[in-house]
Amino acid sequence: MDYERLDAACNKATELWGFDFPHLMVIEECAELQQAIIHKLRERVSTVEVAEEIADVLITVRHLTLIIGEDIIEAAFDKKLAKLERKLKMNDANHQGEQ
Numbered sequence: 001m002d003y004e005r006l007d008a009a010c011n012k013a014t015e016l017w018g019f020d021f022p023h024l025m026v027i028e029e030c031a032e033l034q035q036a037i038i039h040k041l042r043e044r045v046s047t048v049e050v051a052e053e054i055a056d057v058l059i060t061v062r063h064l065t066l067i068i069g070e071d072i073i074e075a076a077f078d079k080k081l082a083k084l085e086r087k088l089k090m091n092d093a094n095h096q097g098e099q
């Protein structure tokens with residue numbers, strides 16, 4: 001992912017459309033991704049269409065990350081990733097011996 005290019009576009013969008021816009025766009029794009037995933041599970045859309053919605057979400061989430069602040073997002077990310085790693089470790093420990 002070209003963050004330099006993405007960040008430039010996001011910063012320009014904030015200058016043009018303000019701070020409310022990226023918040024609304026994340027909501028809209030997440031809803032579109034939800035719908036695409038449901039349609040994919042029902043075999044009504046292609047993987048490419050789902051990928052396009054994922055790209056929209058990634059762009060809008062990056063935009064919101066720049067507004068909220070990378071430091072606070074990174075701290076939350078690290079915390080959530082550590083939680084997932086703990087769950088995976090517990091899962092491994094609970095299922096050891098089943099193989």
Ligand SMILES: [Mg+2]
Binds near residue numbers: 029032033052056
């Ligand atoms: Mg979209």
